[in-house]
Amino acid sequence: MKNSSCLVVFSGGQDSTTCLHWAMKRFKDVQAIFFQYGQRHQKEECAAHLIADLNKIKLHTFPLDFFKHLGGNALVNSNIPIEANSQELPNTFVPGRNLLFLTCAASFAYNEGIQDLITGVCQTDYSGYPDCRENTIKSLNQTISLGLNKDFTIHTPLMHLNKAESVRLAVQLKAMDSLRHSHTCYEGVYPPCGNCPSCLLRAKGFKEAGIIDPLLPKVN
């Protein structure tokens, strides 16, 4: 595949940054797409631009404020405190977010003549989001191929990895310089808050992998 083009759905976070490096090993022309969907803060977009620049990747940004108008969840409404509850869907659940991102990515890719899409969704640590699961993504792959009348492939390099395995993959892919600039914290602060579900999941993965997270400020 090294001579073809691909499009990475890119958020500037840990997983999609690892995917960006995964793609750079496999495709000649790697492009990335970032959606401004009404995030609580600008940190994600700044991280995405910085990492794309660092790796000389063309980054396409698109406003997609549907979810902001839809409202009702903590990811796009900073008045709602972020809570994780193992008994039900977390209140950061944006219904259909990955479906919409991948559908829009496919529309853009269609116009650019790109048929390979890459996303960092992961079933192992899927945090209760049903559109991160493999059966959803396989079904969506078929849907966009039918709906655009073109054979798309959605690649999910992290689908069956846990966070520690993702960290080890990132090390193998020499993604640490990029991960130093990635953004994960739901609260949008630096240093990361360390308490939100997203920070806790990231810290757990690095700890289990026995790797120091390059994002964190050095002690001393």
Next chain:
Amino acid sequence: MKNSSCLVVFSGGQDSTTCLHWAMKRFKDVQAIFFQYGQRHQKEECAAHLIADLNKIKLHTFPLDFFKHLGGNALVNSNIPIEANSQELPNTFVPGRNLLFLTCAASFAYNEGIQDLITGVCQTDYSGYPDCRENTIKSLNQTISLGLNKDFTIHTPLMHLNKAESVRLAVQLKAMDSLRHSHTCYEGVYPPCGNCPSCLLRAKGFKEAGIIDPLLPKVN
């Protein structure tokens, strides 16, 4: 189903207006959703509001300007003249438009506790748009049910009708008062231009059904 709720993807055009009346026969609570996706003119939205008001239907409007930013097609760029070419996809093809509309409709429906979606897509006169075909919609139905972890049903009352049969169905459903206010012309003019692919298709259907289009100004 008469005691449940549904959501009609509504454009203010002939097909979705017929679907609105189809839904009113079958569901107790009918709601409609309209997407402002960067249409060439405001006529569609005005028609949607008028028809919804006439039928006492709650209409939800959402900005969805992704396609405007995507660009490159005649439906959202009034600098590109509309052309139909039977040899290839028409230049009004917005890649993935129906996929995106139905995915967004499902996200909204999810939050409202609605599981029945209705769309006017039609395979018979599908005008070269692959996301109007039944296999695409069936696949999408499965994708949104998996991705939102809820059993959705996408109803497509017009899927296998030709335009004349759709007109006859509209007559049966007593939709003529609504169709008088519907908007079809790509050029956004009233009286309709009569020459764009959309006007020609509508006129053909009414002619074959032997019905006078209530939209047209009365002679005398």
